[in-house]
Amino acid sequence: MEGNLGKVKKFSDDASAYNDCPTWRLGLFALNNTATNLYMIAMGYISMYASGIAGLLVTVVGFILTAMRIFDGITDPIVGFLIDKTDGKFGKFRPFMVAGNIILGVMTFVIYTTVHKVPENIRLIYFIGCYAVYIIGYTCQTACTKAGQACMTNNPAKRPKFGLFDAIYNAILFNGMQIFIASYLVPKHGGFGEIGLYHELITFTIIGSAILTSLAVFAIWTKDRTEFFGLGNKTPKIGFKDYWPVLKGNRALQMLIVAASTDKIASSVASNAAVTVMLFGILMGDYSLAGTIGTIVLIPNILITMFGTKYAQNLGQKKALVLGTWASIISYTALFALLVFGDPTQISLKNVSFMTIAFIGVYILAKGSVSVSGAFVIPMISDCADYETYLSGRFVPGMMGTLFSFVDKLISSFATTIVAFGVATIGFTERMPDVTDVSNPQIFWMTMFLFIGMPMLGWIASLIAMKFYPLDKEKMEEVQAHIQELKNA
Numbered sequence: 001m002e003g004n005l006g007k008v009k010k011f012s013d014d015a016s017a018y019n020d021c022p023t024w025r026l027g028l029f030a031l032n033n034t035a036t037n038l039y040m041i042a043m044g045y046i047s048m049y050a051s052g053i054a055g056l057l058v059t060v061v062g063f064i065l066t067a068m069r070i071f072d073g074i075t076d077p078i079v080g081f082l083i084d085k086t087d088g089k090f091g092k093f094r095p096f097m098v099a100g101n102i103i104l105g106v107m108t109f110v111i112y113t114t115v116h117k118v119p120e121n122i123r124l125i126y127f128i129g130c131y132a133v134y135i136i137g138y139t140c141q142t143a144c145t146k147a148g149q150a151c152m153t154n155n156p157a158k159r160p161k162f163g164l165f166d167a168i169y170n171a172i173l174f175n176g177m178q179i180f181i182a183s184y185l186v187p188k189h190g191g192f193g194e195i196g197l198y199h200e201l202i203t204f205t206i207i208g209s210a211i212l213t214s215l216a217v218f219a220i221w222t223k224d225r226t227e228f229f230g231l232g233n234k235t236p237k238i239g240f241k242d243y244w245p246v247l248k249g250n251r252a253l254q255m256l257i258v259a260a261s262t263d264k265i266a267s268s269v270a271s272n273a274a275v276t277v278m279l280f281g282i283l284m285g286d287y288s289l290a291g292t293i294g295t296i297v298l299i300p301n302i303l304i305t306m307f308g309t310k311y312a313q314n315l316g317q318k319k320a321l322v323l324g325t326w327a328s329i330i331s332y333t334a335l336f337a338l339l340v341f342g343d344p345t346q347i348s349l350k351n352v353s354f355m356t357i358a359f360i361g362v363y364i365l366a367k368g369s370v371s372v373s374g375a376f377v378i379p380m381i382s383d384c385a386d387y388e389t390y391l392s393g394r395f396v397p398g399m400m401g402t403l404f405s406f407v408d409k410l411i412s413s414f415a416t417t418i419v420a421f422g423v424a425t426i427g428f429t430e431r432m433p434d435v436t437d438v439s440n441p442q443i444f445w446m447t448m449f450l451f452i453g454m455p456m457l458g459w460i461a462s463l464i465a466m467k468f469y470p471l472d473k474e475k476m477e478e479v480q481a482h483i484q485e486l487k488n489a
Helices: 023-031 031-043 046-052 058-085 092-115 118-153 160-190 195-220 240-249 249-268 273-283 289-316 318-343 354-374 375-390 398-410 416-424 441-466 474-489
Strands: none
Touching: 023 031, 023 118, 023 160, 023 195, 023 474, 031 058, 031 092, 031 118, 031 160, 031 195, 031 441, 046 058, 046 092, 046 273, 058 092, 058 118, 058 416, 092 118, 092 195, 118 160, 118 195, 118 375, 118 398, 160 195, 160 289, 160 318, 160 354, 160 375, 240 249, 240 375, 240 398, 249 354, 249 375, 249 416, 249 441, 273 289, 273 416, 273 441, 289 318, 289 354, 318 354, 318 375, 318 441, 318 474, 354 441, 375 398, 416 441
């Protein structure tokens, strides 16, 4: 198909040649992802609540959460199809963003406040049902993050800025929430076995996410219109049957799915709440370090991400992602060597030692590198959507984003199960590891595998996939030029 299009001239440097938007709108729209990530963090502790408060077995909870993740993936194509078919008074994306956030808030409140009160004989079924409804809300809102930016701008120099905003927000969010939980909630409530901790956590999450979603809805308001959807009124209609041809014919989407999904399962394992407890709370003996060190690395992390984004603007998102991935592999190898050959208990901000300084230095490089590589995944989905318009004339950002999410979630769904079975093999069958547990060799090596080994496997797979990803900077200029020619024809 591509070979029949003829040679297309590159776009000029004239910004007026693109569908563009003010940078501040792009920055506010990125808050939609931050809003859903707030819920992702809150639900990261669901296994601890379900096993420690609700009395469900660790392995059973791990299996359920994996099944729900698969269900999450199954709902993606359906929601994506509905998004692509929607073009009404309130636009294509705004209705799903608002409805999704409302469902998330209601169901998170219901889960964390009622599951442990339900009779034991129906508790498991009740938990599964509530979580399934939560998943539908999560899918509605997250699908808009991936799909919506396709109508915000098609400027190859502007799209990486979404990744920059997203990375900065996530760095602040994840570090801030780590401080909030590790330095405030855990000391206040004495660990994860107190229901008050979860009530306080979800109150902050529901209010915060609602505010962020409102800002994102405002940001996309002027762009959520037909004229900014692909070829405008010339865009061919699509049906559910078109999903397979899109996935089969779009090599860029295929390779991005492979790269991102393998990274996702690895990072989901490494960032799991139980793994964080094992690394900081048990191996280092001070769980508050998770939040404190997170604060220390925050600014350097943002600066590294800004550098990576500037690199992407000059040389393209593909090259920037590859560079970030290689930097992640190198820095995590150094982190592994430091923890294996050094003494993790010497990492302390009360008595600063060489081990403390070395760990913080390597940790800064490691987290910054991961942020750089991860910053471009969502903007690259929009590139894949434009590539599909280039190939077939179809504008299917909902389909594109949710096809990506479907495979991504299907594969990454096993993260919780990997952690659950990993800790079960070292004796944690009835509960997850807690800050009160004592370090031993079994916990150490399982932490090394989950925190470092799994990400390494994901990054290697990502590098292989990027070898076959066709959308470099030059190709994207050709794609946008051809789309503009079709619109003007």
